[in-house]
Amino acid sequence: MHLAFPSRKSSNPPHYPIRYSRFPTLRRSRAKTIGIGILAAVVLIWVLARLVGSSDGIPPGTPPVVIVTVVDEENYPAGYIQTIKENRIEYAKKHGYATFFPTANDYDLKGAPRSWARVPAVRHAMSNSSSTYFWYLDQNSLIMNPDVDIETHIMNPKKLESMMIKGQPIVPPDSVIKTWPHLKGDQAQLVLTQDAEGLAAGSFIVRRGDWGKFFLDTWYDPLYRSYNFQKADTHALEHIVQWHPTILAKLALIPQRTIDAANKAYAPQGTGAYIEGDFVIRFAGCEQVGRDCVKEAGPFLKQWRTIFDSK
Amino acid sequence: MKERTRSILNTDCYESPRSRRPSTPPSIRVQSLITATPDWPSALLVLRSRPGALQDLPVFVCGGVNIQEASGIDTESSPSRTRQILPPIPGTPSMPASLSRSPSPKPGGGWASPGLTSHYGETGSSSSGKSYQGVNGSSVTWESAKAKSEGVHGGYPSFSTQNKGFFNRHMRTLSSSLPRFNMGPERSFAEKEKLGRGRWMPRDGSRLGKLRIMASRVSRKMRLRILAVLGVILMIILFYTTPLHYYWRRAKHLGGGKKFVIILAANQGGGVMEWKGPREWAIERDSVRNKRKYANRWGYELEIVDMSTKKRYAHEWRESWEKVDTIRNCLRKYPDADWFWWLDLNTFVMEPSYSLQSHIFNDLSKNTYRDINDYNPLNITHPFPSDHLDPVSASPVGDGKPGSISLIVPQDCGGFNLGSFFIKRGAWTDRLLDIWWDPVMYEQKHMEWEHKEQDALEYLYTNQPWVRPQTAFIPQRMINSFPPGACSENGNDTRIHYNEKDRDFAVNMAGCEWGRDCWGEMYNYRELSNYLNRNPWELFKEELVAVAWFKLTGQKVRL
Numbered sequence: 080m081h082l083a084f085p086s087r088k089s090s091n092p093p094h095y096p097i098r099y100s101r102f103p104t105l106r107r108s109r110a111k112t113i114g115i116g117i118l119a120a121v122v123l124i125w126v127l128a129r130l131v132g133s134s135d136g137i138p139p140g141t142p143p144v145v146i147v148t149v150v151d152e153e154n155y156p157a158g159y160i161q162t163i164k165e166n167r168i169e170y171a172k173k174h175g176y177a178t179f180f181p182t183a184n185d186y187d188l189k190g191a192p193r194s195w196a197r198v199p200a201v202r203h204a205m206s207n208s209s210s211t212y213f214w215y216l217d218q219n220s221l222i223m224n225p226d227v228d229i230e231t232h233i234m235n236p237k238k239l240e241s242m243m244i245k246g247q248p249i250v251p252p253d254s255v256i257k258t259w260p261h262l263k264g265d266q267a268q269l270v271l272t273q274d275a276e277g278l279a280a281g282s283f284i285v286r287r288g289d290w291g292k293f294f295l296d297t298w299y300d301p302l303y304r305s306y307n308f309q310k311a312d313t314h315a316l317e318h319i320v321q322w323h324p325t326i327l328a329k330l331a332l333i334p335q336r337t338i339d340a341a342n343k344a345y346a347p348q349g350t351g352a353y354i355e356g357d358f359v360i361r362f363a364g365c366e367q368v369g370r371d372c373v374k375e376a377g378p379f380l381k382q383w384r385t386i387f388d389s390k
Numbered sequence: 391m392k393e394r395t396r397s398i399l400n401t402d403c404y405e406s407p408r409s410r411r412p413s414t415p416p417s418i419r420v421q422s423l424i425t426a427t428p429d430w431p432s433a434l435l436v437l438r439s440r441p442g443a444l445q446d447l448p449v450f451v452c453g454g455v456n457i458q459e460a461s462g463i464d465t466e467s468s469p470s471r472t473r474q475i476l477p478p479i480p481g482t483p484s485m486p487a488s489l490s491r492s493p494s495p496k497p498g499g500g501w502a503s504p505g506l507t508s509h510y511g512e513t514g515s516s517s518s519g520k521s522y523q524g525v526n527g528s529s530v531t532w533e534s535a536k537a538k539s540e541g542v543h544g545g546y547p548s549f550s551t552q553n554k555g556f557f558n559r560h561m562r563t564l565s566s567s568l569p570r571f572n573m574g575p576e577r578s579f580a581e582k583e584k585l586g587r588g589r590w591m592p593r594d595g596s597r598l599g600k601l602r603i604m605a606s607r608v609s610r611k612m613r614l615r616i617l618a619v620l621g622v623i624l625m626i627i628l629f630y631t632t633p634l635h636y637y638w639r640r641a642k643h644l645g646g647g648k649k650f651v652i653i654l655a656a657n658q659g660g661g662v663m664e665w666k667g668p669r670e671w672a673i674e675r676d677s678v679r680n681k682r683k684y685a686n687r688w689g690y691e692l693e694i695v696d697m698s699t700k701k702r703y704a705h706e707w708r709e710s711w712e713k714v715d716t717i718r719n720c721l722r723k724y725p726d727a728d729w730f731w732w733l734d735l736n737t738f739v740m741e742p743s744y745s746l747q748s749h750i751f752n753d754l755s756k757n758t759y760r761d762i763n764d765y766n767p768l769n770i771t772h773p774f775p776s777d778h779l780d781p782v783s784a785s786p787v788g789d790g791k792p793g794s795i796s797l798i799v800p801q802d803c804g805g806f807n808l809g810s811f812f813i814k815r816g817a818w819t820d821r822l823l824d825i826w827w828d829p830v831m832y833e834q835k836h837m838e839w840e841h842k843e844q845d846a847l848e849y850l851y852t853n854q855p856w857v858r859p860q861t862a863f864i865p866q867r868m869i870n871s872f873p874p875g876a877c878s879e880n881g882n883d884t885r886i887h888y889n890e891k892d893r894d895f896a897v898n899m900a901g902c903e904w905g906r907d908c909w910g911e912m913y914n915y916r917e918l919s920n921y922l923n924r925n926p927w928e929l930f931k932e933e934l935v936a937v938a939w940f941k942l943t944g945q946k947v948r949l
Contacts, residue, residue, distance in 0.1 A: 186778065199778050206780030289856070292783065293821050296856040302831045318830060325824040 142177040144212045144229045146170070147204045149196045150180050151218060159373050162380050163218055169387055170222045176229075179204045191304035192311040197280070198299040205287055205295070213291070217281035219372045220339075220361035221383050225390055227358040233337060234284065236264030243267070243331040249321055250277045256321040258332050267331035269294060272339040274351060274363065278320065280313045281361050282339040290329055294319075297326070339363075342375060639745075640689030642726060647689025649728040650746050653720055654681050655713075656735050657698040669909040676912055677735050680919075684739045688746070691727060693720050711827040713808065713843050718823055721815055731869075734809040736899040736908055740871075740888075740919045744895050750812075750868065754792035758862035761786040765863070765885065768805040768848060774855040788859030796860040797822065799847070800870040802886055802900070803877035806851075808844045809898040810870040818860045825850065867894050873911050876900045890918060 146167050150160050167178045181203060183196035201215050212229055216222070232238060243262065248254035251273065268290045271283035285291045297319055298312070308314035320327050335341065335351030340360050346352035353360040360379055365372035605613065629635050639645030656674055657666075666674075678694060685692035695716045713732065720730055729751065750757045759765075762772045763786065773779075773786045782789050796819050798812040813819055826846055832839075839845035851857050866872070871888035876899070888894050897915050902908040924932065931949040939947050 187776075199776075203778035206778060206783070289818065290821075292780070293818075293825075293856045296854040297825055300831070301853050302828075302834050306830050306834065319828075322828060323824045325821045 138209060141209045142171075142175055143210055144171075144174070144176040144214055145179055145204050145208050145210045146176055147179045147181075147197075147201050147213055147215045148218055149183055149200045151183060151193065155218070156373060159376070159380075160218075163221070166221050166383055167216070170225050173225050173387075174228045177208065177210065179207075189301065189304060195299070195304055195312045198295055198312060201285060202292065202295040202299070205285070205291060209287070211287055212284050213287065214284045214338075215282065216359065217361055217363075219363075219365050219376065220281060220359055221376065221379050222358065223353070223360050223379065223383055223386060224356055224358045225387050229284065232358075233270065233333070234286075238264070239267060239270065239331060239333070240264035242333045242337060243270075244273075244333065247273065247332050249273075249327075250317055251275060254321065256327065258330065259328050262328070262331060264331075266329065268329035269326075270331045270333055270338075272335040272337065272351075273332055274335055274339070274341060275346075278313065278317050279335065279339050279361075279363065280316050281363055282359060284338070294326055294329075297323070344375075636686070636689055638689075645689055646747060648691065648724075648726045650688075651691040651693055651720055651724050651727040651730045652681055652685050653716060653730055653732050654678065654692065654694045654735065655697045655716070655733070656694050657696050673909050673912050674735060676916055677737065680739055680742075680916070681733065684742045687742055690746070691724055693723070695719075711843050711846075714823050714826045717813060721819075728815050730813050730815070732808065732811050732813070733896075734898060734900070736902055736912070737810055737870075738897045738899075738912060738915045738919065739895070740897055740915065741893055741895050741923065742919075743923065749895055750798075750864070754795055754862070755790075757868060758792075758795060758798055758864045760788055760790070760795075760862050762801075762863060765801055765865075767801060767803055768852075770848075770852050772858070774858060776855065779855050782859050783855045785859070794860055795862040798862050798864050800864050800866040800868070802866055802870070802872060803880070803883065806844055806848050807866065807870055807898070807900065808841075808847065809900050810896060812864075812869075822850070822857065825854075867892070869896050870898045871896065873897060873899050873902075873915070875902065875906045875911070888915075890922060893922065 148163065148167055150163065152160055164178070164180055167180075170176070171178045179200070181196070181200045183193040185203075186196050186199040188195050197215055197217075201213050204213050212234055214229060227233075233242075240263065243258075243264070245258055245260045245262065247258045249256045249258065268286045268288065269283060272279045285294065298316060303315040303318070304311075306315070308318070320330060336354070336357050338359050339351070340353035340357040341351045342360060342362050343352040345362070345364060362372055362375045364370065365375045608616070629638070640647040642648050654677070656678065681692055681694075684690070695712075697712055697716070717730055717732070720727075729746070731746070762768075762770055766772070773784050776784075788794055796814045796816050799806050799808070800810065801807060813822075826843060831846065831849070835845070835849065839849075851861060866886055867888070871894040872886050874882060874887055877883065877886050888897050899906075899908060899911045899915070902911055936947050936949055939945065
């Protein structure tokens, strides 16, 4: 529209100053306050989220480690089993860990050897507890050094990284499949040792998580159980580690004596044999025909108590 | 009127052929002056009339001088009225409606006689634009007024002041014969000659001029709004006509098309096993074209993989588990992608207008189901029959969050169907792809597992609890409708078979290579898809024109 003259101003000017902004609350002075308020709220939420989220949904007071031992009360004297349990419980008490002692009969193995029970046992413990580490320790073994604790002496990423054996053939003499050379300490989900015959499934630590469930479920697959591996679950473990890179990539091999020292009498070439002060002694293979676990464990059954009491 | 004029003029005038024009409009007001100066023997008739009226009057030529015949009756009959109403207008040559003034003897000069100015032809009129110069000593000349008025009109004349060629001129003469609005006698000639006044503006203005006037009447605010709307419409058109929308749909954070990869398996079982005939080539061509069009439309990635049987592995048994390796390769090849849609070659995307996002992924929890008990042809016990599992693994729906779904599988009448399924990048998928093929399982089961990896997946789902929480099922007809030939043992099943009324998304001609006609089915579904997805122009032609033609002539036409 074209007008000859500019429009007239009103002769009656308003009594209040003209507001130029459409949003009265967004004045400069107020905008500053609002901005600071939003920032403060974000920071507060972040801090709260950090405080709550750091626990990762784990309720406070959860033991960091659960020691799982499948006990065979049918084939072993009750006293022996009792001592074994006490050994775990004493150690757990010292560090605030939990223990879990299921029996092989608790799980439907569908005719597979009893040793398979360790796999569902760990899975069972994992579903019941929010702990970070699950340490499976065979029944025929004893904790000999109560000062060693799992989180700092074994699972601490730096310590683990310094300990883990990289590029080691999975099956000792000359397996083509070797442990991952690039594994970082904090990425390891499964920690176990190797004895002269191969992987030692008598003492292993699994971290809680999806990978752990996947690993245990896979290991426990019915087709492995029914396959008649010569050494049942141990060979099944070797099989899945060698055939499935997702498992191999999370596996850390550590020196045998750290969590799985062998009895000197039965350690060939003396590697990994128990030396005074080692964390654990395991009487591997004592369940074979012609050997007696209770007898082999005999001297240590008393010794662990004196060590525990002295410390 | 003619008689009266003739009485004024002398008798040797003859009527010019121009007088045979159609009769003059009734309202024309003419002032006539007859000059009879001694050295100007001929009679001169000065006409004052509205422009254009001149041509309508009969023209008499007397003694070599062209005399415009005129009738002054109107003015003469009511001179007082004219004088009363006429206000003095500044800038106009003051011309009282009296006959007292004598025009200049100079032809075309002298005092203002705007009525004689024809805008439509200088040659045809007795007066020209020059005659206005220096009129009456007034400071405001015709030119200055004209220039001023042109300035007012934004530099464009509101009507054409010059005869700008043939068309203009003749348009004018044609329209001037039409009936006109009666301006009434009270208006003086002088006022009437104000540009644009006393006329029907729309009549005189060109079409563009009319638009201009309309636009000028719209308020500034409204004009801005209209402009904004037009701008938005223009941008939408530009968005869809240029490749812009393709890049938009592809972009990771906009359309998200890059997050989807369609893996199309070509040459399944081909290569060493069998030769490809013309039908197989045609199937492959159609299927690939269909997926390529679909992928391009939505900005997805398309990976066509050669599944022909080759001795690719050191351990030969692994053949036909290539699906796993192919998906793994794609995971590496498309690092931006999240979801991978596996499609067999014998599939056809029937509704390319459905995007995967809108069809499935925007509402994953609604479009999929976790609890296999909803439809369980395999009778898998669910949740996993074991009491040593964590709550999520033991739950029938996993954690229930759509974000945890990593595998979306349809189920047909016989169980899982891997002819069309989705898998999502992630640690879970890596593990599944890793465990999918295992030599120990294979060794024990390869005789049973007729469908190879499909059976293996069913086995894993049944026996390994970790698989279930991240697996979801999708109603088969969402992504994998079957033709009537497949799963036909129990007749047509609304859960399984394609229905064009529901506009199912994709068809999988599963098992067509076993005794059915793959190419025939592919061809039929291709044509059906084209028919269902006709564009508006095709719909118009086929649903309106062809039908109307058929009704009129009884002939069917194909347009």
